[in-house]
Amino acid sequence: MILHMLLKRILREGAITFIDHKGRARHYGGPPIHTSARTGPAPGPVTLRVTDPAFPRRFLAGPEMAIGEAYMDGTLILEEGSVYDMVATLVHNVFRHSRDSRFIRLHWAVNRALRWLHQHNPVERAQRNVAHHYNLSAEMYRLFLDTDQQYSCAYWPPGVETLEDAQLAKKRHIAAKLHLQPGLSVLDVGCGWGGLALHLAREHGVKVTGITLSTEQLRVARERAQAEGLSHLVAFRLQDYRHVTETFDRIVSVGMFEHVGVNHYVAFFRQTRRLLKEDGVFLLHTIGRAERPGGTNAWLRKYIFPGGYTPALSEMSDALERADWVMCDLEVLRVHYAETLRHWRERFEAQREQVVAHLYDARFFRMWTFYLAGCEAVFRFDRQVVFQAQLTQALDAVPITRDYITDEERRSAARHGQDRERRGPTLVSRAS
Incomplete structure (x- = not known):
């Protein structure tokens, strides 16, 4: 009753x-x-x-x-x-x-x-949390991600309709905000299967160091770099951001900040500031909430992303101020992730037989369809968004108007063509 x-x-x-x-x-x-x-x-x-x-x-x-x-x-x-x-x-x-x-x-x-308890995330716990989700079969992720295996929000400007094109647009959007020149050094914090690092090296001639806590992602990323002949420009390491000691011209982090833990925000921003040269640029791409701070969905925290949390802008800005960053640009992507998740969900549901018969079981399949559908719903109907924050130490590290972002995206598309990367990234199979 x-x-x-x-x-x-x-x-x-x-x-x-x-x-x-x-x-x-x-x-x-x-x-x-x-x-x-x-x-x-x-x-x-x-x-x-x-x-x-x-x-x-x-x-x-x-x-x-x-x-x-x-x-x-x-x-x-x-x-x-x-x-x-x-x-x-x-x-x-x-x-x-x-x-x-x-x-x-x-x-x-x-x-x-209880979020402070849930968000306690020392190195050892961070490694376990990452392994829970990202050490799943790489073959499963290939069933529903785009050909470059981008496991983060795509970017859907007018005229873009396919997941492959939207993920390529996302990489170009991020690269433009990094304001790259050939020969610069880039740290990719939470590099996934290496797609963004390889894109930056291939299209912009920069030297990229990608770090991850997932052994499965590390294996695939290294194999991809070697297969594409980019090992001289891209190096992947199994390493926590807290243990990096070099300095870089640029830092990028896509879809990793959600796993830092709210207790560790200030330490994260202070460490990344130490790793960036004075005239450098840091581009942070993270899921966020367009509302006051809260907690993580209990089911999602238990079964999908242990230790995960999407920050409110107030939590990010407070930590950035305490770490002495300058926020040069902030973009809020609304509904973009809902569309990305819709494509993932439809592709995953179409592969039910493969998942159940060859990879996991029916309960796992139901768990993941519930996860993808639930996340799509909150990005459509609730207050979940994506923040792209461009951070510097100097006021003049990037041009003082935003025209250069769109100009660079257009130059990149004209230089390399939309079809080249959609056809081209080399993915190494699990059996190789």
């Missing part, structure tokens, strides 16, 4: 039919959820059946964990609609109608109060 009252209060738009373990069906919602062309597809009607009699109790204890685990375990069965329809309807309604409800505020307050 309490669950019924909560759902009735929360679900005011869209349509969800909830069938409990005794077969009783209740309908929730109201007018259809409308979205604009900018915010993407609206969720359709959903019918879900829950076979676990303990689900109502578990939902009251923690709705995020209860729904995610029930879907993973197969005790929450979708009889109509998709997992995206379900989570998007829930996220939209919570954001629009229930953020100030006593139930939601209580769970939010508990989660936020």
